[in-house]
Amino acid sequence: MATNLLLVAGIVFVGLALAGSIAWYGRLSVIPAYLVLGILIGPAGPTVGGVSLSLVRPGEFIDLFAELGIVFLLFFIGVEFSVATLAAKPRRLLRAGGVDLVVNVALGVVLGLAFGFTLFESLFIAGIVYPSSSAVITKSLVDLGWIADPESEAIMGVLVTEDIVMAVYIAVLAGIAIGGAPEALLYHLGQAGVLLIALALLATVGRESLARVLDISSDELFLLRIVGITVFLGGAALSVGVSEAVAAFFVGAAVSETRHKDRIERVLAPARDLFAAVFFFAIGLGTDPRAVFDAGTLLVAAIGLGIVGKSLSGYLGGRAYDLAPRRSIRMALAMITRGEFSLVVAAVAATASGRLAAEIPAFAVGYVLIMSILGTILMRYSASFERRLTG
Amino acid sequence: MTVYESDLPGVGRKYELETGDGRLVVIIHHDGLREVYRRESPDADAQKLFEVSVDRARQLAAVLQGTDFETVDVGALSAPLGEAIIEWREVAADSPYAGRTLGQADLRRETGVSVIAIQRAGETHPNPSADFTIQEGDILVTLGTREEQAALDDTVD
Numbered sequence: 001m002a003t004n005l006l007l008v009a010g011i012v013f014v015g016l017a018l019a020g021s022i023a024w025y026g027r028l029s030v031i032p033a034y035l036v037l038g039i040l041i042g043p044a045g046p047t048v049g050g051v052s053l054s055l056v057r058p059g060e061f062i063d064l065f066a067e068l069g070i071v072f073l074l075f076f077i078g079v080e081f082s083v084a085t086l087a088a089k090p091r092r093l094l095r096a097g098g099v100d101l102v103v104n105v106a107l108g109v110v111l112g113l114a115f116g117f118t119l120f121e122s123l124f125i126a127g128i129v130y131p132s133s134s135a136v137i138t139k140s141l142v143d144l145g146w147i148a149d150p151e152s153e154a155i156m157g158v159l160v161t162e163d164i165v166m167a168v169y170i171a172v173l174a175g176i177a178i179g180g181a182p183e184a185l186l187y188h189l190g191q192a193g194v195l196l197i198a199l200a201l202l203a204t205v206g207r208e209s210l211a212r213v214l215d216i217s218s219d220e221l222f223l224l225r226i227v228g229i230t231v232f233l234g235g236a237a238l239s240v241g242v243s244e245a246v247a248a249f250f251v252g253a254a255v256s257e258t259r260h261k262d263r264i265e266r267v268l269a270p271a272r273d274l275f276a277a278v279f280f281f282a283i284g285l286g287t288d289p290r291a292v293f294d295a296g297t298l299l300v301a302a303i304g305l306g307i308v309g310k311s312l313s314g315y316l317g318g319r320a321y322d323l324a325p326r327r328s329i330r331m332a333l334a335m336i337t338r339g340e341f342s343l344v345v346a347a348v349a350a351t352a353s354g355r356l357a358a359e360i361p362a363f364a365v366g367y368v369l370i371m372s373i374l375g376t377i378l379m380r381y382s383a384s385f386e387r388r389l390t391g
Numbered sequence: 392m393t394v395y396e397s398d399l400p401g402v403g404r405k406y407e408l409e410t411g412d413g414r415l416v417v418i419i420h421h422d423g424l425r426e427v428y429r430r431e432s433p434d435a436d437a438q439k440l441f442e443v444s445v446d447r448a449r450q451l452a453a454v455l456q457g458t459d460f461e462t463v464d465v466g467a468l469s470a471p472l473g474e475a476i477i478e479w480r481e482v483a484a485d486s487p488y489a490g491r492t493l494g495q496a497d498l499r500r501e502t503g504v505s506v507i508a509i510q511r512a513g514e515t516h517p518n519p520s521a522d523f524t525i526q527e528g529d530i531l532v533t534l535g536t537r538e539e540q541a542a543l544d545d546t547v548d
């Protein structure tokens with residue numbers, strides 16, 4: 001067990017660098033690699049040949065970095081949230097996104113109820129089962145060259161609809177999870193409502209003032225200003241019971257329609273990558289592998305339903321988007337990948353109490369581990385599915 | 392020709408150009424990378440042709456546009472300005488003016504032209520003062536009549 005904080009940080013980053021490289025060479029997503037690293041060198045780490053791998057405990061440094069990871073992940077989802085994409089083919093997108101939402105949320109809720117969870121807990125399970133991973137899928141689309149084909153437009157469009165649904169979803173779930181008692185809950189929801197309206201105003205009428213604040217030639221000051229605004233508003237949101245993730249999403253959406261969009265991508269992406277890596281690591285760190293195995297039957301059922309649900313909604317969504325059957329099959333396979341959003345929901349669940357905190361995060365980790373790897377591989381072998389299914 | 396443009400959230404922008412036999416698809420990434428694909432028919436998968444950086448893409452665009460890439464013959468450039476014309480002239484290594492200041496060279500008295508700017512290493516120094524030292528490789532931008540410019544031609548080399 002390392003004693004000084006810097007050494008702990010060093011161990012974490014060396015580990016992340018190694019895990020990331022292994023995933024890179026295996027042409028897989030880095031997210032499962034970071035999760036596994038967290039499990040291996042965390043408190044529940046195994047002992048190999050008499051030497052315990054357990055080197056790192058959750059602590060303030062990791063907690064803060066992980067929090068910043070959530071903030072910047074959601075900030076970037078906001079930045080990449082494209083009104084133009086939603087507006088380009090609204091009717092087709094509404095159908096494709098609608099099928100995706102209805103099928104997968106319904107399956108998630110039914111799954112939770114069938115395993116004896118309350119409706120509220122089942123909504124968390126739905127929040128983990130429903131969203132596909134924008135980060136992993138987008139990278140695969142570029143790697144496989146699908147990015148230039150019509151299905152990528154449909155896939156990314158549906159991912160954007162998921163982003164907006166999840167922003168609202170997390171706002172509500174986190175509000176209730178943090179809120180606690182009914183009378184306090186009402187008070188919190190009031191505060192949350194005020195803050196959300198303020199953020200929505202920032203994203204609409206305040207956009208130009210925000211853009212002016214960022215008019216600065218030095219990249220360094222630009223970085224500090226945007227980080228300052230985002231983290232401050234995230235923290236302020238948290239103190240009134242609004243999810244910091246949702247606040248960050250709104251700030252990102254506010255700046256995405258300004259002239260600074262490309263610069264933000266360029267200047268802030270490294271900060272996001274750094275903090276997000278620690279976030280995924282921290283989720284793994286807080287996971288006891290035994291808890292993942294305890295969630296075994298739920299996990300197997302969720303994986304089965306997760307594959308069936310997304311294949312179905314992806315295929316139907318593709319057809320609703322006027323894609324040819326072969327391209328709709330690609331969409332079905334692509335949408336299976338889950339990732340960052342499911343883990344953000346898990347992080348929210350971990351702040352609650354009871355079964356929510358005890359069982360759901362471990363379930364989410366197991367689910368994302370399997371689904372992120374499986375989805376990437378299925379996309380890679382999509383050609384043989386296309387041949388077999390379309391003749 | 393129709394160009395279809397669309398947002399690719401998290402990646403950049405996509406442009407599709409209709410060509411005679413199919414479509415060219417250009418992806419411009421946020422980091423500046425450009426990928427160019429070709430799709431032969433609506434059903435076919437796009438095949439990646441090449442990828443280029445921003446700078447290379449600009450050069451390529453200039454070539455495709457038909458911009459002439461031959462080295463500019465600075466001696467042959469001139470612009471009409473009433474009686475007077477502006478000419479660009481490179482200072483050779485063996486020029487009598489190389490190493491002397493504008494004041495020492497006193498081109499106006501020698502030839503009648505006025506030096507309105509000096510270009511050095513891609514930078515333009517407008518309205519240079521008398522203590523500006525002329526160097527080999529400098530390009531003198533001079534204003535004068537045709538005769539005056541001819542007189543300069545005789546002395547500068």
